[in-house]
Amino acid sequence: MRKENISDAVIRRLPRYYRQLSEMYARGVVRVSSRSLGVEMGITASQIRQDFSCFGEFGQQGYGYHVDELRREIGHILGIDQDHRLIVVGVGHLGHALLQNFPFARTGFSVQGAFDVSPTVIGTAVNGVEVRPMEEIEASLRDQPVDVVVLTIPQFVAQQTADRLIALGVRGFWNFTNVELSSAVPGVEFENIHFADSLLTLSYRIAHPPIKEENP
Amino acid sequence: MRKENISDAVIRRLPRYYRQLSEMYARGVVRVSSRSLGVEMGITASQIRQDFSCFGEFGQQGYGYHVDELRREIGHILGIDQDHRLIVVGVGHLGHALLQNFPFARTGFSVQGAFDVSPTVIGTAVNGVEVRPMEEIEASLRDQPVDVVVLTIPQFVAQQTADRLIALGVRGFWNFTNVELSSAVPGVEFENIHFADSLLTLSYRIAHPPIKEENP
DNA sequence: TAGATTGTTAATCGATTAACAATC
DNA sequence: TAGATTGTTAATCGATTAACAATC
Numbered sequence: 001m002r003k004e005n006i007s008d009a010v011i012r013r014l015p016r017y018y019r020q021l022s023e024m025y026a027r028g029v030v031r032v033s034s035r036s037l038g039v040e041m042g043i044t045a046s047q048i049r050q051d052f053s054c055f056g057e058f059g060q061q062g063y064g065y066h067v068d069e070l071r072r073e074i075g076h077i078l079g080i081d082q083d084h085r086l087i088v089v090g091v092g093h094l095g096h097a098l099l100q101n102f103p104f105a106r107t108g109f110s111v112q113g114a115f116d117v118s119p120t121v122i123g124t125a126v127n128g129v130e131v132r133p134m135e136e137i138e139a140s141l142r143d144q145p146v147d148v149v150v151l152t153i154p155q156f157v158a159q160q161t162a163d164r165l166i167a168l169g170v171r172g173f174w175n176f177t178n179v180e181l182s183s184a185v186p187g188v189e190f191e192n193i194h195f196a197d198s199l200l201t202l203s204y205r206i207a208h209p210p211i212k213e214e215n216p
Numbered sequence: 217m218r219k220e221n222i223s224d225a226v227i228r229r230l231p232r233y234y235r236q237l238s239e240m241y242a243r244g245v246v247r248v249s250s251r252s253l254g255v256e257m258g259i260t261a262s263q264i265r266q267d268f269s270c271f272g273e274f275g276q277q278g279y280g281y282h283v284d285e286l287r288r289e290i291g292h293i294l295g296i297d298q299d300h301r302l303i304v305v306g307v308g309h310l311g312h313a314l315l316q317n318f319p320f321a322r323t324g325f326s327v328q329g330a331f332d333v334s335p336t337v338i339g340t341a342v343n344g345v346e347v348r349p350m351e352e353i354e355a356s357l358r359d360q361p362v363d364v365v366v367l368t369i370p371q372f373v374a375q376q377t378a379d380r381l382i383a384l385g386v387r388g389f390w391n392f393t394n395v396e397l398s399s400a401v402p403g404v405e406f407e408n409i410h411f412a413d414s415l416l417t418l419s420y421r422i423a424h425p426p427i428k429e430e431n432p
Numbered sequence: 433t434a435g436a437t438t439g440t441t442a443a444t445c446g447a448t449t450a451a452c453a454a455t456c
Numbered sequence: 457t458a459g460a461t462t463g464t465t466a467a468t469c470g471a472t473t474a475a476c477a478a479t480c
Contacts, residue, residue: 009447011420015413018322019394033461045461046449053463064456079423080415093316097309098411107415119475147422148415172422174415178235188426191418193409196313197231199364199390200294202407204227206363206388207295207402225471249437261437262473269439277438307457 010051014078016041017051021071080108082132086174087147088114091151092120094176098150099126112146138178141168143152148172172193226267230294232257235266237287249280277293301362302390304330305377306369307337307347310392314366315342328362357384362386371395 020041024032034045034052041048049171052058052065058073059065075081086109088095096113104111116122117134124131132140151169153161158177165173166185173194176182236257240248250268257264268274268281274289275281291297302312302325304321311412320327332338333350340347348356355365365386369377374393381389382401391397400405 006424007447011417012413015410015416016396016418017414019396019413020249035461044449045448046451048449049461052316057463059462060456061454062460062462077420079419080416082423084422085417093309097313101307107412108419109415143410148418172418174418180232180235189418189421191414191421193411193414194231195318195409196236196323197228198407198409199325200231200234200296200473201227202364202388202390202405203295203298203300203324204230204293205300205405205407206300207224222473251437261473262475265437267437272457273439275438276480277478279437280437284477 006054010054011042013051013148014074017062018071018078019050019082021067021074025067025071029067031064031072032067034059037065049209075108078108082108084109084148084172085112085144086110086148086150087140087146088129088150088152089113089116089124089137089165090151091116092152095152096126099129100101109148112144115138115140137165138168141165141170148174150174150176150179152176190197191194222270226235226270226340228322229259229267230290231266234287234290234296237283237290241250241287245283247280248286250275253281281347290371293326294324298324300364300388301360302326302364302366303328303356303362303380304345304366304368305332305350305353306367307332307334307342308368309367311366312342315345325364328360329356331356353381354384357386359380361385364390366390366392367397368392 016048019031020037025038029050029211034048038045038048049059052070055077056073058070064095074215086104088099088111091099093113095116099111099114111129114126114129114131115134115137116131121131122133147170149172151162151173155177158175158179162173162175162181166183166188171188173181173188175190176195178192178194178196180192237248240256246354249349250264254264265275266284271293272289275287283297302320303350304315304327307315307330311332315327315330327345329403330345330347331350331353337347338349358383363386363389365381367374367378367389371393374391374395375397376412378389378399382399382404387404389404389406391406392411394408394410394412396408
């Protein structure tokens with residue numbers, strides 16, 4: 001049964017399925033059952049079948065799933081084949097690292113440009129992308145709208161910069177600023193990478209080792 | 217009632233509470249009720265009280281919570297005051313960016329060193345941390361054990377490097393490699409920052425705009 | 433004191449797991 | 457065909473929310 005509202009938990013598992021299936025495909029695996037996929041990923045076969053059934057019927061009784069077909073389907077659901085357009089705003093160390101390393105193309109994004117306020121980086125090129133002055137962003141987005149902005153700027157300008165970009169029509173933010181951004185404009189999506197939060201959960205877990213399992 | 221087993225969902229909210237309370241403390245706010253904290257954070261007062269009650273009784277009837285006290289308590293729970301020790305393994309663009317930008321001290325970590333295999337970066341210093349050759353890591357960890365390793369290395373050496381470090385006694389990994397690491401050694405904790413997974417969930421959400429609310 | 437707000441118990445909601453008829 | 461495995465419905469489990477007595 002196709003669901004109307006997919007839960008966040010399901011959505012967050014999709015990239016992992018995609019990753020696992022890509023890896024199996026690269027290994028030459030042709031078919032997989034929910035059971036064996038579950039064993040490899042450490043989740044139940046039930047959950048896998050439930051998750052997939054939110055989006056359609058991709059398997060075949062008695063056979064399982066065709067790895068490459070399922071991989072493509074999930075990629076399609078994730079929007080990987082939609083050629084989303086993206087710019088990087090803030091080319092400090094982190095913005096630079098993402099421009100240099102991150103495989104945007106493999107996640108379906110094409111990098112349309114990079115912007116910064118600092119004269120030191122303006123005019124330089126990172127991985128073939130020229131860094132342009134922030135003042136030009138209005139004109140640039142008018143000419144060439146983008147789907148997503150990568151926000152790698154200092155915390156104290158995060159919300160105001162987001163607001164400025166939202167006014168220019170941006171509806172997706174990949175936010176690295178460790179600030180909780182918000183907008184009154186409907187349909188604006190924020191995806192946060194909170195480095196500090198992540199490290200703190202690790203800090204918690206090493207500070208509180210999980211309770212030893214007594215012999216049952 | 218103190219709980220034995222804290223759910224992952226609760227743990228992942230703790231850094232956000234800590235962040236919010238720090239921000240309020242910086243603003244000079246002295247007391248806060250679960251209700252008003254909930255309004256600011258967009259969660260229910262019930263959930264806040266439930267979450268806190270896993271760890272103790274930090275409030276006072278009729279008054280609420282003392283912001284700074286609660287902030288310290290949560291920081292303590294997260295292990296921020298434990299002065300954890302950490303090294304960075306892999307000083308490419310991302311490792312460099314983290315060494316340069318990330319406020320390790322503010323999350324309770326002290327950077328003990330950085331390691332890489334590339335002669336280009338070995339011997340350089342990033343933000344006061346000297347990059348040493350990977351061969352020296354055995355000796356270094358024997359002398360100065362660390363709690364956490366930041367893994368910013370290429371995917372194809374991720375698992376083998378993790379195994380090598382686990383054999384040297386490392387029990388915490390902040391993993392940036394987009395590989396699902398695992399270990400048979402009990403008590404080893406992995407915290408993953410999966411950039412690609414994160415961006416793909418954003419891709420999903422902009423590809424599937426949430427269903428418009430009909431006027432009820 | 434009266435009002436406010438906690439910590440906790442009970443009720444609800446949603447997500448995960450189990451079971452199974454359908455069928456390749 | 458018989459065995460395997462799906463998609464889906466039902467059962468279980470856990471997390472969130474509501475309610476309220478205790479009390480500052």
